[in-house]
Every structure is written in C-alpha cells, then in structure tokens.
Amino acid sequence: MTDRTRIASLRAQEEELFAELHPRSAELAEQARGPLLAGVPMPWMTRWPGRFPLFFESASGARLTDVDGVEYVDLCLGDTGAMTGHALPQVTEALTARASRGITTMLPSADAIWVGEELARRFGLPSWQLAMSATDANRFVLRFARHLTGRPRIAVMDWCYHGTVDETLAVLDPSTGSGQAGRVVPRPGALGPQVDVAETTAVVPFNDLDALDRRLAVGDVACLLMEPALTNIGIVLPEPGYLEGVREVTRRHGVLLVNDETHTLCAGPGGATVAWGLDPDMVVVGKPIGGGIPCAAYGLSAELAERLSGPMLGHEIDVAGVGGTLTGNALALAAIRATLSTCLREEDFAVAVPLAEGFAAGVAGVIADHGLPWHVQRLGCRAEYWFCPPPRDGAAAAAAVDEELEGLLHLWCLNRGVLLTPFHNMALFSPHHTVADVDRHTEVFGQAVAALTSGT
Missing domain, CATH: 3.40.640.10 (Type I PLP-dependent aspartate aminotransferase-like (Major domain))
Structure with missing residues (x-):
C-alpha cells in the first residue's frame, strides 16, 4: 500500500486524464497567472488536485459544474460554506x-x-x-x-x-x-x-x-x-x-x-x-x-x-x-x-446524517475488503477517512498526513465526478445529496484502492 512508485505512476496517469478533461480550465488558469497572485483569487485554492485549478461555472443543490461542462457530486460544499446546498x-x-x-x-x-x-x-x-x-x-x-x-x-x-x-x-x-x-x-x-x-x-x-x-x-x-x-x-x-x-x-x-x-x-x-x-x-x-x-x-x-x-x-x-x-x-x-x-433544522440533519453514515460504512467496507490499517471517522453529517488508526490528538493527526496518497485519491475521485474537500479526505452531506451519491463515492473509492493494492 505504501509503494511510492505505484502511487507516483497512478498520479501521473490521473494528471494526464485531468488535463484531457479540462481544456477550458487550463486556458483560464494560464490567463490567471498574470493578474492573480498564484493564479487564483485566494492562495489556498492551489491546494486542489490537478496541475492547474478548476474553474467552476455553476452550482446547485449538491451538484457543481465546471467551465468544461463536467458535473460533480459535490462532497466539499465550499468547505462548509455551502453546507445547506448551493443556490438556495x-x-x-x-x-x-x-x-x-x-x-x-x-x-x-x-x-x-x-x-x-x-x-x-x-x-x-x-x-x-x-x-x-x-x-x-x-x-x-x-x-x-x-x-x-x-x-x-x-x-x-x-x-x-x-x-x-x-x-x-x-x-x-x-x-x-x-x-x-x-x-x-x-x-x-x-x-x-x-x-x-x-x-x-x-x-x-x-x-x-x-x-x-x-x-x-x-x-x-x-x-x-x-x-x-x-x-x-x-x-x-x-x-x-x-x-x-x-x-x-x-x-x-x-x-x-x-x-x-x-x-x-x-x-x-x-x-x-x-x-x-x-x-x-x-x-x-x-x-x-x-x-x-x-x-x-x-x-x-x-x-x-x-x-x-x-x-x-x-x-x-x-x-x-x-x-x-x-x-x-x-x-x-x-x-x-x-x-x-x-435550513440546518432537525429535519435537514435527519436526511444528511444518515448519508454520512452510509458514506462511512461504504468506505469502511472497502478498507476491510483490502485489509488496510485505515479508518473512517464521522461527526454528524461530516465524514473523513484516515490512512491510519484514529488519532486522539492533533499532533498524531498531523503526523499521519500522507500528501502523496491523499493527492492521488482526491484526483482519482475528481476525474470520476466526485469532489472532495481539498484539505484531508473530508466529505460533507446536505439534504440535497442522495444514496446514489454515496454509492458513487464508494464505487470510485473502491476502484482507487483496488488500483493501488493490485498493481493493475
């Protein structure tokens, strides 16, 4: 699982796929390099996976569409800023x-x-x-x-x-x-x-x-x-x-x-x-x-x-x-x-929390199937997976960060229409998400783990 050569090889393949899927974002990213410091409105936007930033066109409910017309299940939701869903x-x-x-x-x-x-x-x-x-x-x-x-x-x-x-x-x-x-x-x-x-x-x-x-x-x-x-x-x-x-x-x-x-x-x-x-x-x-x-x-x-x-x-x-x-x-x-x-009422959490529970269960199933020492953690309608047993403090959490592995999994999901928060491996659910969205992530996550562990 820690085969760095395999991780690097898969990341290179995913970078090529990313570039093929997003020609218009590539053009806008090139234009942005002059007028925008770091090529983005805020420096942390460089944390997204891919060799250049994605530019978005529209977002509604639990979906986001970029300037190349690619639609995503949005599990980032503006890193909580759109926790209610987009364009209410x-x-x-x-x-x-x-x-x-x-x-x-x-x-x-x-x-x-x-x-x-x-x-x-x-x-x-x-x-x-x-x-x-x-x-x-x-x-x-x-x-x-x-x-x-x-x-x-x-x-x-x-x-x-x-x-x-x-x-x-x-x-x-x-x-x-x-x-x-x-x-x-x-x-x-x-x-x-x-x-x-x-x-x-x-x-x-x-x-x-x-x-x-x-x-x-x-x-x-x-x-x-x-x-x-x-x-x-x-x-x-x-x-x-x-x-x-x-x-x-x-x-x-x-x-x-x-x-x-x-x-x-x-x-x-x-x-x-x-x-x-x-x-x-x-x-x-x-x-x-x-x-x-x-x-x-x-x-x-x-x-x-x-x-x-x-x-x-x-x-x-x-x-x-x-x-x-x-x-x-x-x-x-x-x-x-x-x-x-x-929004953000009891009835809204009654929809969103079970979706996060389903996400956690799906990820845990993939982890168990491959015998990995990973873990998935949940807090309400937010869930996240770790490449280690659950840390008990911030220092242990920081020490467990694996940027190469994290970057590959984020890019793999992105290339298959699932948008995770760029920091760590967090997914956030709103009442606009569906069980099908959860299942889609489980499927994509499982494919990524299989590619990493099988070497095929």
Whole structure:
C-alpha cells in the first residue's frame, strides 16, 4: 500500500486524464497567472488536485459544474460554506428583495432581531453579535476575554484551526514533547507572524486534561478557544468525559470557554454545544449560517453580556477593535434569516446524517475488503477517512498526513465526478445529496484502492 512508485505512476496517469478533461480550465488558469497572485483569487485554492485549478461555472443543490461542462457530486460544499446546498432559492429571493432596498446603511434591520432570537434558541446563549467571518468573530471574542479577565494569553488546541487569527496559528514543537513541556511555535506555513506566538498563546494537546490543567494553573490564560471536535486537521473526536473535564478545568482556573462551532455545526442545529450538552461561555459560528453569503455570529452568556454592557455602549466603541463598517449589513442578515428559517433544522440533519453514515460504512467496507490499517471517522453529517488508526490528538493527526496518497485519491475521485474537500479526505452531506451519491463515492473509492493494492 505504501509503494511510492505505484502511487507516483497512478498520479501521473490521473494528471494526464485531468488535463484531457479540462481544456477550458487550463486556458483560464494560464490567463490567471498574470493578474492573480498564484493564479487564483485566494492562495489556498492551489491546494486542489490537478496541475492547474478548476474553474467552476455553476452550482446547485449538491451538484457543481465546471467551465468544461463536467458535473460533480459535490462532497466539499465550499468547505462548509455551502453546507445547506448551493443556490438556495429562498436565499436568492431574500437577497434580491433586500438588495433592491439597500444593503448597507450602518443601521440595524428588523432581520437582526429575528437572527439574534433564532441563534439564542438554537445554541442556548442569550446575547449575540454579528461578524463578517468566523475569523473576525474569533478575534472579537478573544478581545472580550482578555478585557474581562485582565489576562494576556489565550489557549488553543494543538493543530487547531480558527481561521486566520494570529494567536491561533500556533502548535507545540514536536521535538520538545507535548503538554507542559511543549514549546509553542508558529504553525508550519504561517507567514510573517506579527509577534512571537509563544508570547500570546498557550497550546495544549486535544484529549489531554492533565496538560490542560497544568497549563491553565499558571494563571495567565484569559480563555480557551476550541472546537468540540477537531476538524481542520481531520476529524478527531473527544474521548468520553473529555469535554466535561474541559469545562471543569476551565471554571476552576477562571478561564472562559469558547466553542468554535463553524465546522462542528455538522453535529446538529445547535452544533456540538447542544448535541452534546456543553456549557460554554461563548460560541462562534461562521460560514454555514448564511447560505453562502459571508457572515458569522458569536454568542455570550448572560453574565458576560452584562459585564460587557458598559464597554459596548462606550463612546469609543468604534475603535475598540471589534466591528467593521459592513459587519451586520442588511444583505447578510437577510441571508442568515432565509437560511436558518428553512435550513440546518432537525429535519435537514435527519436526511444528511444518515448519508454520512452510509458514506462511512461504504468506505469502511472497502478498507476491510483490502485489509488496510485505515479508518473512517464521522461527526454528524461530516465524514473523513484516515490512512491510519484514529488519532486522539492533533499532533498524531498531523503526523499521519500522507500528501502523496491523499493527492492521488482526491484526483482519482475528481476525474470520476466526485469532489472532495481539498484539505484531508473530508466529505460533507446536505439534504440535497442522495444514496446514489454515496454509492458513487464508494464505487470510485473502491476502484482507487483496488488500483493501488493490485498493481493493475
């Protein structure tokens, strides 16, 4: 299975097939090299498989069509941004109606009240504010935490991901061990950190309560920002009792607990916070709630909202490092209202979660048939396969990444009409997917594994 020559040979064949299938994308990619840095609007778009980026033409429901007319079963869904499915009619109608009456005025719209009430109902936290992205929302709650506690540092999980927040792009240096002994260093790939992250951030391994307890006991951490399950280094699930332990440890040390539910919203309408009965001080939720329109929100407990009521009404709040002129604009609020009133409901997860279960079962069957030491993990309507047994923390997950094998499998699926998220091996399901979509991936995945293991 680790025959690198075989992997390279199959990858070369798939690269040729990719080029044959996508001549128009190749032309556009060549044109883009001049005006666009790295040839794409955002650098991470270079992470897709293939020798050049695909350019898309349209997307609807669970399907995406590229400029060469090739249609895909979309298991990426905008890396959660289109978790509801693409081109929702209700969102289109709401955006059209709102845009014709003005988009941004620096004044609240009536939709803002509905959105705040709905988020409170879903997540159980009473007070909410809007942001343009989960990155912004995370930046804002970190400021609140430092203000409220008077402490300088924040804590995150090793190999976490919370957008492009400077303080969160930190890991434990694997050469120095883990837990209290681990040295905090910039995450590999982080460009130009503004300060030494060891000065701003404490990092602890996921699923390690002892390490968390030791680090928070130092007394300099304002808040722990975490996903209830790691997702951006692959799905790493919490061990039994771990999240309850996190809440006890943070409370004992006076550290605020922030759940970032941007990806773990896949666990249900109120994310893992509600699905698992968690009790955070703050919650952040990002891209899924707007049906594809850039937006995010963050909620606070009644106690924190009361403690912040004075500063939030201060004369200089516009320079407090919290806000943005276009944040909370009427277009985004209309999109959130249209999305949350018709999507991401219990009945939607009742369709999407069984599809993810079917995906996991299909992948597990292929793995078992070929006797591979691989594993498939699932979180709600999200599933992902590993080329190893399930890791228990981020460092183990990062060490298990096999970019050559991953790249081949992604390209193999892409060439056969199945689009996976470019990072790791993640598939996300919406109510627009079907059992036939699941079966198609199982078939394609099985063909790839057979080609790898048989040498034919």
